[in-house]
Amino acid sequence: MSASPEQTPGGSSPDARGTPDGIPAATVIIFRNGPEGEPPEILMTVRSKTMTFAGGMAVFPGGRVDPADFELGRALSSGIDPEEAAHQIAVVRETLEETGLAVGLAGDIDAQKARGARALLEQTVALAPVLDEFNWSLDLAQLTPFARWFPKNEKIPRVYDTRFYLANLGTGAVDVAVDQSENTHLFWVSAKGALAMADKGDIKLIFPTRRNLERLALFGSFEEAKAHAEATPVRTIIPQIDTTGDRPMLRIMEDAGYPVTAELLDSVARG
Template identity: 35%
Template sequence: MSDDAPVRIASTMMLVREAPAVEVLMVKRNQAIDHFSGAMLFPGGKVEPSDLDPAWRAQVEGWDDIPESERGPRISAIRETFEECGILPAVQGYRASPGDTRALRAAMDRGEASFLAYLQQHGLRPDLRSLSLFARWRTPPVVAKRFDTYFYLVQAPAEQVAQADGRETIMVEWITAPAALDMAARGERTIVFPTRMNLSLLARAGSIADAIAAAAGRPARVVEPVVELHGDKRFLRLQAEDGYGPALEPLLF
C-alpha cells in the first residue's frame, strides 16, 4: 500500500460518567457495516462536509479557542454521538424526550433534517471547549482504509438516555474500562486495537477529573503504529513515547 493512500479525518467520543466508578459508553456496530462490523466502539465516524460549514462559527461556544484543524472533528464527534446513541453532549438545555430524540435522529438519517439547523432552531450551542483531546491515532500506510482519528473525552449529561439507532449501532452499553478490557481478553467482546489501548489509558483514572487532567498533561502526539514482520505475519507495535506501554498486535487486515 502506498503512503499516498488517502487519509480520512475522523473523530470518536469517549462519553463518561461516574456511577460511582468511571464508566464509558460503548456501542456495538451493526454486522452489516463494513468497517468494524460487530465491534464494540466509542461512538464516532468520519468528519463530514456539514461539520465544516462556516455557519458553525456562530452556533458553537469556544470557536476561537479551538485550533482550526480541530473544529470539524469536535463538531463531528458531537454529531456522531447524537446520531449513534441519542445523547447530545457539550450542550446546555437539551431536554427532548427519548421519543422525540429518536424521531429527529431518524429524520437526520433520511436526510430530512439537519443537525446544524436543529441546533439553530432551538438555540442550542455546543461548547467545543468541553471536549478534552484524549488521543489521536493515524492508521499506518499498509492498511487500505486509513483514518486520522481524534479521540475526545466528555462527561455525559446525566438527564439523557443512551439508545442505539438500530442501523449503524445495535446496542449501547455503559461499562468500566477494566471490565471492557477483561471481556475483550476473554473473547466476550470484539474491541479493536486503538479502542483497547485508549480503554487502557482510561482505566488508569480514578475519576473523570483524573482522566481530563491526564489527557491535558500528555504531549500532543499522533500515534501511528509501526508495522513489523515476525516470520510470515505482520504486527503493529507502539513506540515507548506513545505512552501506552509495550504493545504488539497482530495485523489482521
C-alpha cells in the same frame, strides 16, 4: 527494525472524500459516574456485523467528519482552529445520531428535546439546522482532546485519521438508544470491565480500542483522565509492524501516554 504501518483506525464510518492524508474521523469516550466506590463507566457501542469497517466490534461512538462539519467549523468565531472544530462538531453530531445524547451542546436541553433533535438530524444529516431549530449552541469546551490514531499506509485506499475526545455526563442519568443502522448495542462499562469482557470473548476489540481502554483503566475518575489528557500532548499514533523479534509485533510509540505499546501481530483484531 523492519516496519510497516498497520490499518487500525477508530470507530468511524466510510467516507468517499478520503485523501492521501487519510479520511478525517472523530470519536468520543463518554464518561459517567460509576456506582459508589467504583471506577467511572464509559459508553461503548457494538457495530453492526454488516458494516464494512469493524463489523461486530465494540468501539466508542463516532464517525467520519462530513463536509458540513467543516463548513460549520469555519463559521465559528470562538477562536478554535477550524479543522479541529470540525472534528469536535463531528463528535457532537455523531453522538446525537448514534446514541441520542446531547454532548457538546448548550441551551434548553432535556430528554424530549434530545429525541426531537435526533429525529431531525436523521432528516437533515447536518448539525447546523438542528442548532437553529432548537436554539442550541455548540459548547465544544465539553470535549477534551485525548488521542489521534492514523494508520498511514499508501497500499490501503481507505485509511482513517481519527481524533479521540473525552466528555463527561456526571451522574449519567440519561437514556441512550441504538440507531438501528450502524450499531446493534449500547452499554456502559468501566474500562477494566470492557477489557475483562474482551478477554472472556463477550466483546471484540480492535487494536486502538484495546490500547485506549488500557490507558483509560489507569484513572479513577473523569477528572483524572482529563488532567492526564491535558498534560499529555496529543501525538499522531501510527502503528508499526516490528519484525526484529521471534514473532512480529504491532507497536506504537512509547511516550504517548499508553501503558501497553505492543501486541503480537497474530493476536491483533483488525477492522
